[in-house]
Amino acid sequence: MNNTEEIKSTSTPPSGGGGAIRAGIVGGAGYTGGEMLRILINHPNVDIIFVHSNSNAGNHVYDVHKDLFGDTDLKFSSELSNNIDVLFLCVGHGDARKFLEANEIADHVKVIDLSQDFRLSQNSTIKSKNFIYGLPELNRDAIKVADNIANPGCFATCLQLGLLPLASKGLLENEVHITATTGSTGAGQSLSPTSHFTWRNDNLSVYKAFSHQHLNEIGQSLRQLQIGFDKAINFIPYRGDFTRGIIASMYTESNLTEAEALKLYQDYYAEHPFTHVTNKDIDLKQIVNTNKCFIQVKVYDNKIFIISIMDNLLKGASGQAVQNMNLMFGLNESAGLRLKAIGF
Template identity: 60%
Template sequence: MAEYASQQSKVRVGIIGGAGYTGGELIRILINHPDVEIAFVLSKSNAGKPVSDVHADLVGETGLNFTGEEELTDTFAAYADVLFLCVGHGDAKQFLNAPENSGKTGGIRIIDLSQDFRLHVNGVRPTFLDTPFIYGLPELNKAEIRTAKYVANPGCFATSIQLGLLPLASAGLLTDVYSTGITGSTGAGQSLSPTSHFSWRANNIQAYKGLQHQHVKEISQSLQQLQPDFQNALTSSKGLHFVPWRGDFTRGIYISSTLDCTLAEHEVNALYQAFYKDQPFTFVSEKMVDMKQVVNTNKCLVHVEKVQQKIVVHSTIDNLVKGASGQAVQNMNLMFGLDEGAGIRLKANAF
């Protein structure tokens, strides 16, 4: 167990589910984080194997091996200060409530990258061990994240759409919103499906889950936090109407949201600039934005166009970084009083 020996000056991290896309991305970020040591990466199916056997790009970058459950015989807090849950939807609750993990989670902070703890129930935040999960969108809940024990990391589409609309919600200006968004194949997870095979995905685009994507609830919940009269289009005829697309690329999300707005273009831009002026990873651009500007970074770029009485808000992120693992590290930095940008000031693949 020497691998778990702690450098007490650093935050000790445990990762549950390290073999998938979000787990791999989290490892890539954290092995270069100046204030972190990875205590363990748990993977039932890969226990004992080098991490670089699964994430081949990490050859020469880390000597970590995957850990099996039988090695973690004490409470998780004995090994780590924070636990990242990089597991499938429904699996986070199952993991935390499993008999073999009962009593092992006390005293440790948790950041869940699934959707299990994002949605309020009858207006009340979901809890674990009688402690609420805070929704981990720093641009919305930064003060609460700083003092949180448990954080529910936002979804990828939800992050991009929300960052495009939060300034308008803060001013009470949201009306019916019509959004389209395209995502890369990594958004579907690492397990193969008919729509993630190369032969299907290449040179192809397809719409899916039109007007009924699961992130609509999550987005509506956050927008209502700033504009209480905004409605959920899944239960009402008004609100956010979202059509997602599958794209023929691996990573990145690009969103375009259209709505009525009587403000002049310069007034809209001033509203956006003021809202994001103290946010280190969300930037308002006067020029049209490209997805390539954000791939492999924790940035969100936003651009607003005004045409007659309508505006179109374009927002783009990397689904695996700002839409998942990078934002999770941003939340960890806030929870532990670290530099918010530590370990996630990353370079875009411009070419």
């Protein structure tokens, strides 16, 4: 089958807890594709049917993702198998829409897209497929019955998890001020002047101040919880001189005491296995290489101060995509995602 033909299944998809989920990955040679492989190879309920890459077709996946040597004998393929239940699109922004326009995906195949192509409600439909915004801490019930998921952006996930509890109680009454720094993997695998080692190492820079593309999906989610929210989100993103992870600090005016704020956040995330709240200091080594988000909540005078940290490639991309898959197929939400942090 070439990549312009319809993807069909020859058997009934699993309904959660039955047979193994048959997964396909498009864009398996990039950073998010590599993370997807690392998770799914060890996932107890998944069989990887194909890993699509035109440029690497015929090569073992460990020829590109060298740490997978000894873990799998999978090879990249230029063809698309018809024997899948879920398709992960680990491609660049704009390329997911092009892929779905060029390929007729059978109705039963669940699509989880990691690009930004379907995150906004006005862009969430293509052909007969409608995409649900895949932030479990916001849309868990909708994800469970969804056929297609638009995985959130990395900055968007980190920042939303820092603000959703306030929005849920209508407490975002003033401007929000945010500074956040991301690792170099957030820029993708293709080299650019600002992702090259000799530029990035021992360096720090601001980019897309007040205009980052993730602001649109952040605003959309906050208005979902706090109808009419129209305050400015003043977001200053930084390029960090480390490989992976995001640390975001944000504050806004608030009348909450620290005890009230801490309880609000802990109550909101009480049923969510990957987001944890504390008033103690947190650092990136606690969460890098995991699907966790840690949130620190403090109050200073009339301001609530929130720090949110997570791994941009896992909770900010591939880990969250697998979390969504688990919910869609009725699995334990944490299946395959109990990962060890790099902390020592």
